[in-house]
Amino acid sequence: MSEGKGAEVVLRLDRITKRFGALTANDAVSLTLRRGEVVALLGENGAGKTTLMNILFGHYVADEGSVEAFGQPLPPGNPRAALQAGVGMVHQHFTLAGNLTVLENIRLGTEGLWSRGHGGARAKVERLSRDFGLAVHPDAKVGRLSVGERQRVEILKALYRDARILILDEPTAVLTPQESEALFATLRKATALGLSVIFISHKLHEVMAIADRCVVLRHGRVVGEVDTHATDKGALAALMVGGELSLPRAEARAPGAVLMKLDSVSTPDRGAAPGLKKVTLDLRAGQITGLAGVSGNGQAALAEIIGGLALPAEGTILLKNAPVTGWSPGEALARGVARIPEDRHHQGSIADFDLTENAVLEAYRSRFSRRGWMNWRAAREFAETIIAGYDVRCPGPETRIRLLSGGNMQKLILGRAMAGGPETGGPEIILANQPVRGLDVGAIAYVQSQLIAARDRGSSVLLISEDLDEIMGLSDVIHVMSQGRLSPGFARGTMTAAELGLWMAGQKFGDRDAA
Template structure:
């Protein structure tokens, strides 16, 4: 943003927004302005009020107090169509595209009939927007065949096609390679130079520092700081978000122990567009964090299912402590000390309408909390209370429905359940941590990562599957990359730059290695 912009250039103003849900105040007199050609980062812990504020802006919620102005005009409350018509667009973290349709049809979907007479005009407009904003994507390409970065371009083109002049980006780099993130930032710089204004929601503070002009920080529903990016740093922003000093943990190098689990030449069939594993060989060693990087949908889910006992290989074999496994089920994996932190805490890691006690004992109720078919609810409740206390799960108590918890507190309960170990409660020997900090704030991230490092230092083998390269490079002792079901060689800590990892993630290094 160019210094010295005037008040007349304010394109969005939220003034004194307050929203309550019963006794909970989600937004407390929040005020925020956005100027033409500016990128404002909206920061805060999980539960700080960011999502509620954006839902009010888009008309999904009606504020109890305050008002919203777009380009100087009041925005009618509770009217999503009015928000879109006023020039506000949003690109969600999880894309909403039809894979069987072309780029052009996806962009037009919901705005006009697919067979309307304006088809030629629509193509011209999309091609012009692609050129003007540097969003290279072919209008006739099937979306299902596009890379993740290309799909994000389509989402941005959708908003621009509807004449958005204010664009909200929610965790836009969560599933991008470093190269795709750089391309996105180049697009944003070009777009803001042409007058587009952007609200950038992210937990990645180094990206905030790279792209934002100003940062607005929410904590407990209130604005606790508003700073120019050039006048602050990542540490100061993190301190504003959590209310104190915070440093993310980094694992110190150490010698690994014995191989606790080994996959030898494991292959699995693909599922739809998702590739299967292609002759994957992987070792998980005691006292070592093995990082697995890769763009989402390249075989990580299939690998996690194999390690967690949810699937069997079509070929190849699994060995636990050098012993080939003949029977491999979720129960057998748990019995052999495998602990799971699933990728999707809502659908794979918990049951929404169960309370915290029931969710805490989900994986061990038959072996640790029941006898002759009768549940020992006193022991189960005590176990849940121990997790709540030890892992700082902020909730009213063990009878709380888990769906009422924030993402960070839900993840802490799942983490505590996993760290408690198998049937004999001796602690896990192998920890499958699949996207363990996705969508968490900096405070929760630091806590979860610290617990993984502590488990490694106690001798556990940790498989860390993550799309966040900062997390992979900061925590992992060795790093593999997965692309289209193929697994790269292992790279020791500090031996590979993020850019080279990005080339492996994009598949280029696999092709180079094959050609050699």
């Protein structure tokens, strides 16, 4: 990894300050990056990481301070200058065209796809692939690649543009453990060849494994800069939140009766997204059922079935051993199924509605209206109860939800879900789909503790997550989904992350089918 303290400084951000009205997003932030070094940039949601990277890339102009790359000042507000200086970025959500080949995606935006020099481009891609250990065929269609392979294409895109500084934003969010290890092997090889990396992640064990130094932001300021070998995960988490923090872990307990059962449920494929393939699943009272898997392997179809958004093409849904008919979102809510949707922005809230309106979205007809007239006083009191009970930090219930941070938005959705159900002692079944995606360690701890508390009150929680640490830390029983198929259930502590990773990659399904 790092070439050491005496290595050349390739990037210098000096006392960067950026204000948005009364909010100071970055407050005199300074950061250096050396040749061949991996620096982890850490901080809670809203700490200022994104603003800092936007200033580096010229999307924002700092109010004060300066940026230098390789000893030369970067002109503010000029993204092209950053690219030309050798700065590249791989975003958490890939920007690739699935109908084009690897080579076409890499050339896209830098030169015409049908321009001359195609052979030279291929040779350069093959050389970069070989030098950096990024195994992917130039002629493969991107739409047919695994998630890990697509990430290699994104890194190759940056290297093809002669990036010497690479910013990775949550790079392992959708990878299996094996794919994450392959990425780290690539980074070690790349830094040995002189590439410098800024690594943005919430996964502190990965930060400890790959980073040389950690820079921690809190409320827009640098509150700590430490060598990784001189710290630990607990100390980093404490720097991020301003105090001691431990993530909750659910203690083992005996489950109760089956509240919902999917019996041999199948759904059609939708384009490249697989449907369910004869899925049988029991959701029991007082149990957290974890569903692991790489994104796009049927989890969305399963969530739609449970939440009433879709019906099985084959198979049966049973609630307390009785077959369900007329299944719909309204019926699911009425029968005690609460939803924490995968996408809080597009599925869980309406951006321009205030907190009161969003709090009652799923229950305004059944609880807050009579003969078509809304009881806004009761609705506001309900929103205030959620805001106080779930520590939603906001000016008040009239605040537009789009103005909240991701963590506070998720707390409101969580509170709304926990307040529903027969009527209203709380939900019997909680569909928690990626409930902590994109949240900082403090918000993660809060949301997970609430899910454990719901389980301990007797609710059945289906936890759908791509984060194996979360799945293994909270789940009483773990299933893996791959290409629409569901693995057997594994009791807590009986499977390692590596073994679950093989199920996620589909390899163990092949072993079972062969047997």
